Structure formats: structure tokens, C-alpha cells
Amino acid sequence: MNDGGEDSSSQDADRGSGSESDGSASGGLAGAVTRRRLTIAGTVLVVLGLVVALREIDIRTVGAEMANADPLVLGAAVVVYALSWPLRGRRYGDVLAAMGYRGGTVLPTLAVFVSQTANLAIPARAGDAVRAYVMNDRRGVPYTTGFASLAVERVFDLATIAALAGVATAWLALGGTAGPLEIVSEAGGARTALVAAAAVSTATVGVGFVVVTSARADHGLGGRLRARVAGRPRLESGLEAALRFAGDVQVVARRPKAVATIGAGSLLIWALDVLTAVLVLAALGSGLGVATLLAVGTLAVSVGNLAKVLPLSQGGVGLYEAAFTALVVGLTPLGASTALAAAIVDHALKNGVTLVGGAGSVASLGVSLSDAADASQDATRETDTFLGEPKR
DSSP states (O other): OOOSHHHHHHHHHHHHHHHHHHHHHHHHHHHHSOHHHHHHHHHHHHHHHHHHHTTTSOHHHHHHHHHTSOHHHHHHHHHHHHHHHHHHHHHHHHHHHHTTSOOOSHHHHHHHHHHHHHHHHSTTTTHHHHHHHHHHHHHOOOHHHHHHHHHHHHHHHHHHHHHHHHHHHHHHHHTTSOOHHHHHHHOGGGHHHHHHHHHHHHHHHHHHHHHHHHHTOOOOHHHHHHHHHTTOHHHHHHHHHHHHHHHHHHHHHTOHHHHHHHHHHHHHHHHHHHHHHHHHHHHTTOOOOHHHHHHHHHHHHHHHHHHTSSOSSGGGTTHHHHHHHHHHHHHSSOOHHHHHHHHHHHHHHHHHHHHHHHHHHHHHHTOOHHHHHHHHHHHHGGGTSTTOOOOO
16 A cells, blocks of 8 residues: 555655756756857857948958058067067066065066967956966965956056046047047947946946055954854855955055056056057058047057957957947048058957967966866866965
8 A cells, every 4th residue: 555655755756857957957058158158159249240330341442451551660560569568577577576476577477478368269368367377386376366466457457548548538638639528429339339448447446446445444344254154164265265365456555666666567568559559550551640640549549458358259359449440430530441450450460479479488388278277267166266275
């Protein structure tokens, strides 16, 4: 006689089977939607959007503009951009030194080259993890400190770009070329990029203010948070990693000399980046006056880089070109073909220097980009947080 136990067991088995099925389905969805796939899909959509937006431009004319560029001036642009890389390494070394780790120039430069190459070659900005891996492997820099140093570097980059964009806008306004509102109205297709750039700039200022304020205040937040998660090991480990990360970032904000040194380095790095674009425009025979060329070039490079802050496309392909082209066309007499040619050459030149330097750095360090990215991701899983856990 059946007392119901069998039915109950059967129902439990069915429920377990259903749970497994649901878990499998959710796992399958999570596996299908990854940062890499989203970045690849974003790249395709951005490139398609750029093709549609520029469908009225004669591609043959763009090719002709690029073919007629002055090779000597382009060579000078390559040299100028290449000079910015040791400065990037020196600045990264200064960030690490402010956090209490040995800085220098050579190894940080190689690490920056490798990470930027990985960002171009591997979707979803895997280069950040690669740089953290290199510094952990070669200098014993904990992963939390590695990611924190990248965050500090990024804030300085965004703040510097935003400042350069502000200076260029003021220059154009004072020179009578165009005021801020006129720049927005004349930017046409770059209006969205301008708005996004303004939003990113505002957010950067806000983040910087919060970091500096919190670094100088003894608010005891860490102790209160530890008390809240006491007795829950997974939350405790994640909180400790987050607090180490925040502490590493704040330690730089507490050192005015370090802030000044890193800020000056950032300004010089981005000045060379802008000068590279200006030389590319000059190589294409823009015919613009020096003052206009510098102002428009600065604004175009600044907005173009702010537009590609989010990893919506691989290496910022499409985002940079669209913003750069629309701004140059809207603010100068140059045609869309010349502006697009300049944007393509500028971005390709910079990516080319990055890839060449990255290949040499990979060979010099003897690392594999994919293996380094995987190793760093494995380390971050140890605490179920992207911050990871120090290996040393």
C-alpha cells in the first residue's frame, strides 16, 4: 500500500529536475551574454552606424585624401606619439610609487604597452587585468593595488582630457570662432558625443571630489561596514578587498606632490596625443591657421576619447572617428572626406604604434596576453569580486 512517500519523493525529484533545468537555462543565458560578446556586438553596431551616417561620403575621395598625405609630416606624427609612451610608463611608475611600490620607467612602460595592446586585441578591456597580472608577477604588486592604480590613472586621464576640451572651447569662444552653444549646434552628428563627453567630464570631477574629500576625512565608514558584515565570510572577504582598493586610491589623494607630478605627466601625455592629431590634419593639407588647427584638433581629440570611454566597440573603433569627423566638419571649412580621412589616419597611426610597441613588450616580458588575462580573472574569482585578492 502506498503511504504517499513515493509520490512525495517523485515530486521532490521533479522539483529538483525543474530547478536544474532553470539553473541550466539561466547559466546558458549568462554564458551567452558576456562582456566579450557584448563588446563584439557593439563594435559591429557602431561600425554599421558609422557606415550609415557617412553613406553620402565618397569613400574613394577619402582614400585619395589619405594617399596624398605628406609622408614627412606623418612621420613626425609617429615620432611625437611614440614619445608619449615612455611618459605613460613614467606616470604609471609615479602612481605605483605613491602607493608604496617600486615604480621606475622601463617595466611600467612595457606593462602599459602590453595592456593597451590587449585592449585592442581582446574584447572587453582585458588589458586592465593583463597589466595587473604583469605588475603582480614582476614586482609583487597585489591585484587590488594593480586595479586601484589603473583607476587612479584613468581618473587623471579623464580629468586632463576634460580640461583640454574646456580650454579648447574657451579658445574658440574668445577667438570669436564659436561659443559653447554654437559648438553644440554646429557639431551636427557629434552632438551626442559632446553631451556624453560633458557627462563623463562632470562625473570625473564628481569622483575626484569624493575621493579627495573622503581621503582627508576620518569618517570611520570602514569600521561600520565591517560591523555590518561580521560573521558572513563571503561578504567579509569582498568588503576587505573593496576597502583595500579604496585605500590604495585614497593614498594618492593624500599626497599633493604625487597629485601634481601625476597631473603634470598626464597633461604632457595628452598634449602629445593632441599634437599627433594636429600633425595628421596638417599632413592632409587642411589649410587651417595654426590657432584654429590647435583648438579644433584639441577639442576633436578630447571629445573623441571621451566618447570611447565605455567599451562599446573594440578599441573605440567608430566612436572616435564619428566624433572627430563631425566636430572638424562642424567647426571648420573642411569637407567630410578630409575630416574622416584625418580621423582614420590619426586613430590607425596611434593603434599601429601601440601594436608595434606592444608586440615588442610581449616578446621582452615573455608573456601571453590571453594567459595573463585568464590568470588575472582566476585571481579575482578567489573573493568573488572583480578586485581580487593579493597573491603576495
